[in-house]
Amino acid sequence: MTRVTTPRTSPLSGSPTLDEVARVAGVSRATASRAINGGQRVSARAQEAVDEAVRTLGYVPNPAARSLVTRRTDSIAVLVPEPDDRVFSDPFFAGTLRGVNRVLSERDIQLVLLLARPGADTARTLRYLTNRHVDGAIVTSHHREDRLAEHLAEIGLPCVFGGRPWTGGERVAYVDVDNAAGEREATELLIGSGRSRIGTIAGPHDMTAAADRLAGWRQAMSAAGLADDAVEHGDFTEASGETAARALLDRHPDLDALVVASDLMAAGALRVLTERGRSVPDDVAVVGFDDLGVAERTTPQLTTVRQPVVEMAERATRLLLERVDAMEGSHPMRVIIPPTLVQRAST
Amino acid sequence: MTRVTTPRTSPLSGSPTLDEVARVAGVSRATASRAINGGQRVSARAQEAVDEAVRTLGYVPNPAARSLVTRRTDSIAVLVPEPDDRVFSDPFFAGTLRGVNRVLSERDIQLVLLLARPGADTARTLRYLTNRHVDGAIVTSHHREDRLAEHLAEIGLPCVFGGRPWTGGERVAYVDVDNAAGEREATELLIGSGRSRIGTIAGPHDMTAAADRLAGWRQAMSAAGLADDAVEHGDFTEASGETAARALLDRHPDLDALVVASDLMAAGALRVLTERGRSVPDDVAVVGFDDLGVAERTTPQLTTVRQPVVEMAERATRLLLERVDAMEGSHPMRVIIPPTLVQRAST
DNA sequence: GGGAATGATGGAAGCGCTCCCACCCATTGA
DNA sequence: TCAATGGGTGGGAGCGCTTCCATCATTCCC
Numbered sequence: 121m122t123r124v125t126t127p128r129t130s131p132l133s134g135s136p137t138l139d140e141v142a143r144v145a146g147v148s149r150a151t152a153s154r155a156i157n158g159g160q161r162v163s164a165r166a167q168e169a170v171d172e173a174v175r176t177l178g179y180v181p182n183p184a185a186r187s188l189v190t191r192r193t194d195s196i197a198v199l200v201p202e203p204d205d206r207v208f209s210d211p212f213f214a215g216t217l218r219g220v221n222r223v224l225s226e227r228d229i230q231l232v233l234l235l236a237r238p239g240a241d242t243a244r245t246l247r248y249l250t251n252r253h254v255d256g257a258i259v260t261s262h263h264r265e266d267r268l269a270e271h272l273a274e275i276g277l278p279c280v281f282g283g284r285p286w287t288g289g290e291r292v293a294y295v296d297v298d299n300a301a302g303e304r305e306a307t308e309l310l311i312g313s314g315r316s317r318i319g320t321i322a323g324p325h326d327m328t329a330a331a332d333r334l335a336g337w338r339q340a341m342s343a344a345g346l347a348d349d350a351v352e353h354g355d356f357t358e359a360s361g362e363t364a365a366r367a368l369l370d371r372h373p374d375l376d377a378l379v380v381a382s383d384l385m386a387a388g389a390l391r392v393l394t395e396r397g398r399s400v401p402d403d404v405a406v407v408g409f410d411d412l413g414v415a416e417r418t419t420p421q422l423t424t425v426r427q428p429v430v431e432m433a434e435r436a437t438r439l440l441l442e443r444v445d446a447m448e449g450s451h452p453m454r455v456i457i458p459p460t461l462v463q464r465a466s467t
Numbered sequence: 468m469t470r471v472t473t474p475r476t477s478p479l480s481g482s483p484t485l486d487e488v489a490r491v492a493g494v495s496r497a498t499a500s501r502a503i504n505g506g507q508r509v510s511a512r513a514q515e516a517v518d519e520a521v522r523t524l525g526y527v528p529n530p531a532a533r534s535l536v537t538r539r540t541d542s543i544a545v546l547v548p549e550p551d552d553r554v555f556s557d558p559f560f561a562g563t564l565r566g567v568n569r570v571l572s573e574r575d576i577q578l579v580l581l582l583a584r585p586g587a588d589t590a591r592t593l594r595y596l597t598n599r600h601v602d603g604a605i606v607t608s609h610h611r612e613d614r615l616a617e618h619l620a621e622i623g624l625p626c627v628f629g630g631r632p633w634t635g636g637e638r639v640a641y642v643d644v645d646n647a648a649g650e651r652e653a654t655e656l657l658i659g660s661g662r663s664r665i666g667t668i669a670g671p672h673d674m675t676a677a678a679d680r681l682a683g684w685r686q687a688m689s690a691a692g693l694a695d696d697a698v699e700h701g702d703f704t705e706a707s708g709e710t711a712a713r714a715l716l717d718r719h720p721d722l723d724a725l726v727v728a729s730d731l732m733a734a735g736a737l738r739v740l741t742e743r744g745r746s747v748p749d750d751v752a753v754v755g756f757d758d759l760g761v762a763e764r765t766t767p768q769l770t771t772v773r774q775p776v777v778e779m780a781e782r783a784t785r786l787l788l789e790r791v792d793a794m795e796g797s798h799p800m801r802v803i804i805p806p807t808l809v810q811r812a813s814t
Numbered sequence: 815g816g817g818a819a820t821g822a823t824g825g826a827a828g829c830g831c832t833c834c835c836a837c838c839c840a841t842t843g844a
Numbered sequence: 845t846c847a848a849t850g851g852g853t854g855g856g857a858g859c860g861c862t863t864c865c866a867t868c869a870t871t872c873c874c
Contacts, residue, residue, distance in 0.1 A: 135599075137859095137861085139860080140816065147823080147824085147857085147862085148824040148825075149824080149825095149860095149862095150775075150824055150825080150863075151861080151871035152825060153861070153862060153863085154844075154862090154863090156863080161821065162822075163821085163822060163823090166822080180597050181598070181860080182598070182599075182860050182861070183529045183598055183600050184532075184534040184537070184540070184859085184861090185531075185862090186860080186861055186862075187862040188529070188531040188532050188535055188829045188831085188860080189860090189863080190799070190861085190862070191863045208561030211555075212556075214555030215555075217555060217580075218555065221582050225582075225588065228591070230579055231583070232542070232577055232578065232580070233562075233564075233568075233578050233579070241572065244572075244575070248577065250527050250530070251527045251529070252482075253530050253577070257721065277584040286862055290843085314843085318697075332710065451785075476859080484829095484830055485832095486830080486831095495853065495855075496830095496832095496854080496855095497853040497856095498852080498853060498854070500831070500832060500833080501832090501852095501853090504832085508852060508853085509852075509853090510851085510853090513853085521818065528830085529829085529831070531827070531829085532830035532831040532832090533830080534833075534859095535829090535832090535859045535861085536828080536830090536831055536832045536858080536859050537832070538859085593837090669867065718847080729868090734840070752850055
């Protein structure tokens with residue numbers, strides 16, 4: 121048991137290898153490996169000897185060697201096909217990263233951040249993913265043209281989308297908030313409180329979240345027999361909210377309520393309303409979407425549709441890890457989370 | 468040349484290997500490898516054949532196998548020892564990530580984001596880095612107690628700090644803005660415009676940037692023979708700026724200027740001043756620090772000390788890559804970037 | 815008490831790649 | 845003419861790890 125066997129390699133090369141651990145522990149490399157990875161089929165005595173050897177040598181397994189044979193990298197990518205400037209200022213992204221990270225730190229999995237400028241880096245990013253540099257990917261903030269869902273489905277890399285992709289939605293898993301229901305509910309709240317001339321500032325044309333929210337507004341409006349012609353589009357930023365609000369108020373001076381597809385755009389709209397001397401909520405009621413902090417910092421505070429971003433990201437990550445573990449046999453899944461209406465001072 | 472040699476492995480295992488490329492190209496694995504990695508000592512004919520084979524097979528090298536022998540992972544870590552909530556709302560962090568990413572995307576290097584909650588994850592993170600899972604690390608927003616500089620120096624992992632570390636600064640490389648000079652200059656500007664009762668809202672006690680800025684303010688004040696007793700500390704957040712401003716104005720109602728160690732805190736201070744009916748800049752002049760967007764969005768717009776965060780991050784990353792390439796023989800370096808004073812409406 | 819489980823063990827075969835080194839074949843200079 | 849160069853090439857030895865499989869040592873049950 122204690123007989124010293126000759127090592128395959130000398131301990132010259134810096135950090136200790138499994139061979140040395142095995143030698144010090146007086147067991148074979150195979151046993152040492154088993155002991156280190158969960159200890160199936162290892163006697164208490166061998167386990168102890170290996171643990172001790174690991175401790176005294178300060179052994180850490182070489183991830184590349186391990187990954188070469190297990191075909192696992194123990195890291196997953198968060199893919200953001202968005203010019204970096206926009207990403208970082210967006211609380212949605214921050215929440216996503218937080219949720220992902222929370223789940224990953226429970227297991228020993230690392231997060232590789234893949235920031236791909238729309239056209240330019242797509243090929244490079246795809247190549248990276250094809251390489252199996254990571255075990256899976258969370259994709260967020262994707263646009264219509266990128267066709268990422270299809271590409272990823274072809275590669276066969278386990279992935280989960282945050283938000284329904286435009287195309288290929290039937291081939292990939294995704295987690296989404298029920299955008300239509302949320303915006304419908306928001307609109308119904310306004311209608312219920314006696315508003316009848318309700319406009320909307322919708323999001324960009326190439327994102328499903330925007331389209332779904334707009335649809336929700338339309339549903340509520342037509343169900344109540346109201347005109348759904350007061351529509352402007354922004355790109356979810358504050359500045360675009362201002363522009364859209366101006367256009368909307370110019371075209372429809374009689375508006376008594378605004379359903380806005382993001383809190384940031386709603387903040388812009390609030391500024392325009394103040395600027396034009398319309399009081400909120402007396403003259404015009406405003407509802408936002410997101411509730412990621414901004415809604416509490418506006419004056420007046422914003423009634424809004426809350427999407428639990430962090431929880432959604434957690435959910436997506438767990439889903440991804442399941443798919444990574446299962447590898448095959450798991451067919452695409454969708455998780456739709458109901459949003460909640462948060463009433464504040466703007467309605 | 469075209470004779471087909473027997474492959475070491477069958478093409479059953481999914482993606483093609485170098486062996487298959489070599490076989491298809493009619494060369495040896497060694498030649499194929501050379502052709503793929505820059506093509507030293509490869510004839511034009513062989514190069515062409517390999518390129519062609521790579522194309523038709525859709526070959527992508529296995530990163531684990533490569534990394535096992537080269538001892539390079541082609542990825543670097545961005546280490547943020549900060550509870551994740553704070554990180555993401557901070558434009559400083561956003562700028563850093565942007566700068567790092569910009570440099571990395573020039574080469575084919577990936578960014579691994581390591582978010583470590585202060586105490587909890589340190590051991591795990593250090594283990595990850597010890598593993599040589601990455602080639603190097605950028606460390607940002609470190610605090611006094613974490614002693615990260617020492618730990619990393621011990622591991623021997625190439626790393627560059629963003630901002631001077633509290634301890635171990637002589638053993639690691641870092642890129643920093645000249646905080647003292649910046650705050651000194653800001654203070655001198657106020658003194659030059661006739662202010663004499665100047666208070667400061669400093670940053671947290673455990674960050675060098677905060678200490679250096681405070682020192683800069685002190686230098687300017689005592690050089691002008693002014694009292695440097697009006698000091699309050701915040702933690703760089705807007706809320707803490709409000710609290711500090713209140714305390715400062717309570718204790719020193721005669722203040723005619725405020726030097727604030729971050730724009731976010733300055734924004735909080737501005738709100739308090741408005742609330743108390745002090746006009747800015749007529750009654751009280753205010754100078755911030757950072758100029759990362761916030762300063763342009765306050766009313767009035769903020770005069771501030773600009774630190775070029777993105778450029779600093781780029782600089783740090785290039786420095787890191789040099790160190791990674793050189794491996795040894797490169798001794799710790801520091802790069803100190805001069806900040807610039809940006810004058811707006813608050814002074 | 816004997817054969818079948820059951821559990822622990824080590825030998826050895828790779829995982830896919832890089833790179834050292836020996837080799838071959840043209841050139842070249844003496 | 846022959847030795848000396850040198851670019852191009854392939855054989856083969858690893859990199860450090862996991863895991864299949866054969867081998868024993870135990871234990872159990874009829």
